[in-house]
Amino acid sequence: MPEYKQFPLADTAEGLTEADIIAWQVKPGDTVTVNQIVVEVETAKAAVELPIPWAGVITELLVEPGQTVEVGAPILTIDVDPGGKAAPAPTAAPAAEEPAEEEMKPLVGYGSKAVVTQRRARKGATPAPAPAAPAAAAVSSKPKGGYVPLAKPPVRKLAKDLGVDLHALTGTADGGVITRDDVQAAANGSAAPTAVSTVDSCYDPATRERRVPIKGVRKATAAAMVQSAYTAPHVTEFLTIDVTPIMEFREKLKKSREFAGVKVTPLTFAAKAVCLAAKRTPDVNAVWDEAAQEIVYKDYVHLGIAAATPRGLVVPKVRDADSMSLKELAIALTELTDVAREGKTTPAAMLGGTITITNVGVFGVDTGTPIINPGESAILCLGAIKDTPWVVDGEIKVRKVLQLSLSFDHRVVDGQQGSEFLADVGALLADPAVAITY
Helix, strand or coil, X not given: CCCEEEEEXXXXXXXXXEEEEEEECCCCCCEECCCCEEEEEECCCCEEEEECCCCEXXXXXXXXXXXXXXXCCEEEXXXXXXXXXXXXXXXXXXCCCCCCHHHHCCCCCCCCCCECCCCCCCCCCCCCCCCXXXXXXXXXXXXXXXXXXXXXXXXXXXXXHHCCCHHHCCCCCHHHCCCHHHHHHHHCCCCCCCCCCCCCCCEECCCCEECCCCCHHHHHHHHHHHHHHHHCCEEEEEEEEECHHHHHHHHHHHHCCCCCXXXXXXXXXXXXXXXXXXXXXXXXXXXXXXXXXXXXXXXXXXXXXXXXXXXXXXXXXXXXXHHCCHHHHHHHHHXXXXXXXCCCCCHHHHCCCCEEEEEHHHHCCCCCCCCCCCCCCEEEEECCCEEEEEEECCEEEEEEEEEEEEEEECCCCCHHHHHHHXXXXXXXXXXXXXXXXX
């Protein structure tokens, strides 16, 4: 006989309470295998593809794309014994019975616990009897306003590059998913925009305004930045340096056999400089623990790299960056930024940073006053490298010039330590030979 289970939304990273359903990868009637990806969700930290811990046949999708679901709420129902091979279930199972331990193990890197159709009753409520078969019961989730276009990250990027508004399109693939062809057709003017349902509409033609719900990565980033701005006393210092020598060194590395095929950027040198300078000024790599009334000094550098993605700002970390060679850092940074741009950064990859670099120079901006990430005490901002008149040995010459800015938590880092750290980073970026003196 059929054996139905409900697949719950699990906590994919510590502290998450909800996630938005982006797109289903399955539909009722589909046969799935253990660890097959069934849904893409967006949490407060990243977009995540969720695998299912059982094999069987999908019988019902309990949540629509665009809905926000609480952690622990069921999102689909699956028949794990469609052939009827399992023994019939007892008519009355003990109330305290839990799923077998083996049922909770299959997922790799995913903390989902098997959940049967009966859910734990709230305190003070009378437990409801378990249904004999899956029912289209109300899910413990609440739709939030705003139309969510169904499209995979590469399609979203294509739409952004072509200037196509996904909100104005109706997908031609199963489930209304927008395809590359849909985007290309809209860009070529061969497909007229389809009006969005008035229930989920974000765009009001009368006011010519589009409203986008604040949720997911954007919501989490905003909350974190507000918290940081109001809890950590920020101080920002600036330094302008001539980086011509290190840019010339970069050209030499490009031609070397050891760095063949390795992408070395100014960010690579900055990452190495931060790791070296943090060893001399450990205060910038420490953190203020308000609850314990302690300053925690970290004997490692988990370097955060602020990255702009289609879903907003994310800050994935390079773990133990201080133990890496320049080549290893270059490779790690390339992989990290590529994954971030594809919108595939995992929540775990954004936890536990100790210090961060943000690069506004890629947008042609000279400098900025960045906000410190919560749980850290300093963030370095790289500006654009520009040809600038510069005095060299009493003569004005055109040099490659870079502006740095450092924001730090004045509870942990005094002006002296902040200035020494920034000066060290500047010296390392101005002359790569300085590194051998550290």
